[in-house]
Amino acid sequence: MDFPLLNLVLLNCLLALSQFVVLRAGVFSVATAGLAAFGAYTTGLLVLRGMNPILGATLGTAMGGIVAALLSIPLARLRGVFQAIATLAFVMIVYSICLNATPVTGGANGLNAIPRVVNTWILAVVVAVVLYVVYSVNKSAIGRAFETLRQDETVAVSFGIPVANLHRFAFVLSGLVAGLAGSLMALHNYSVVPEEFAFGMMVSTLAAVVVGGRSSVLGPLAGAAFLTLLPEIARPLAENRMVITGVLLMVSIIYLPLGAVDTISLRFRQRRAARHERRLVSPGEAA
């Protein structure tokens, strides 16, 4: 039992979750694509040398986390737009290394003939576990600290929230998820090529989170599913994929700045609050 399209959706969900974690904590990082490349190449190289795929994927995931931890050191000194520039440069450096370090990475041809061991069920279980972890983090005290941090860093500091530590935590978590996604991609696609982890992945991952929503975990899931399935459902649109992503990015950030899922949940919450208020007020009016 294997559903290629569903596999694609699930892999994109993982990448979107990795992007979601950092944005949630108010870090402007777009490093997910570069971190996923580390995971994919680590796993690919190890498995090609005969390592057990499970161990390979574990090490690939760890690699994502380690690189993220190292990257968080310079990133902690920056803020806002400069974090975006630095992580964009990181993605470009990783891409350039993958493309040019031919003896190790196979250059433009990438790594090939990686055994395929991942199927839909494995992916579904992995996504469910990651979702649970991210959801728990989001619901815990750390998640509330993230929310404060994202809205106003000065307020967060005045509440005694350890800003640098939380940013590092979010970044490493994001790196682990990205490394995992990359490892699974390597074990799913038979090959790892540099193009996969370049600008295109960065934009589509970011788009999934922006379109879906940035505060509930369902946002990135809905966004990734929507953006992956849209060109498949409407075939004529597939050729203009980039235009659609571009227009969706613009329209959603201008008209739905919270993202689809968060806007809907906000509406529901407002309506429930209004109903509640009416119930409280009406007896008084009757009297």
Next chain:
Amino acid sequence: MLSQQIFNGLVVGAVYALFALGFTLIFGILHVLNLAHGAVFMVGAFIGLYCVVGLELPFPLALVLAALGAGALSVALDWCAFRPLRKRGAPEFSAIITSMGAGLVIMNIAQRLSGTQVWRYPFETFPIHIVQFLGLRVSLLQLVIIGTMLLGVLLLWWLMFRTSVGRQIRAVAINAHTASLLGCNPEFVHFVVFFVSGALAGVAGVLIGIAFNSVHFLMGEPYMLRAFVVIVLGGLGSVAGAVIAGLLLGVVQTLTFAYLSSAWTDAIVFSLLFITLLVRPTGFFGTLRIERRIARS
């Protein structure tokens, strides 16, 4: 040989500077990272090419029309992508996203119109004239590129520091709200800034198009990334910094290209960016006034 490489590097750097000037202008004044700037540059290159090939206009006129066209596109970009966000007072993250989206749309339209092909200028568009000067081989085109860059910088300096518009621009850069209380119209300032920055990008696009004789829809991307390096090295919104850093980057890149390997140029250039951010996030030439916005205290 070395001096020839350095000169070639300065020519490449002049184009980087021209491109990065517009980028740093928008960044310094609106505090917005305009990721569609590379697309504007590419459209400028295509307008120039169309004027020469399709309309058979002389090259200098094509350069002017490309500047006007790219400037107009840049203003349109401001209206569609940035103005709605400004009205709402959206965080800077939103502007990165819309400009990224707008860039994708423009590039895709250009891809469609150009048929995903690399377009070239006819052979005789620009006279090939080589002058020997102090042992350097200098072509007329290289002189034109350096001349255009100097002219661009002078005009920009004049606009910013010697006119009323420039005073308004600088006032809005410091604080848009206070500036509007004092009678500046921020919308007008944004119009001017986007037009000037688009026009600079358009000129850079035409010059690059003719220097490498290749125009295609993805040509903006590498320059966009170089512009990041330039603004980080030169400092946020600093015009002089952009020029010096642009020239420096051109020289560094040409030297690594000549003496190391072409494959590692990108990795070296971006590592330069990373090291700068690590060591001195405010850039080497920037003012420290706005440091708070860049580095965490």
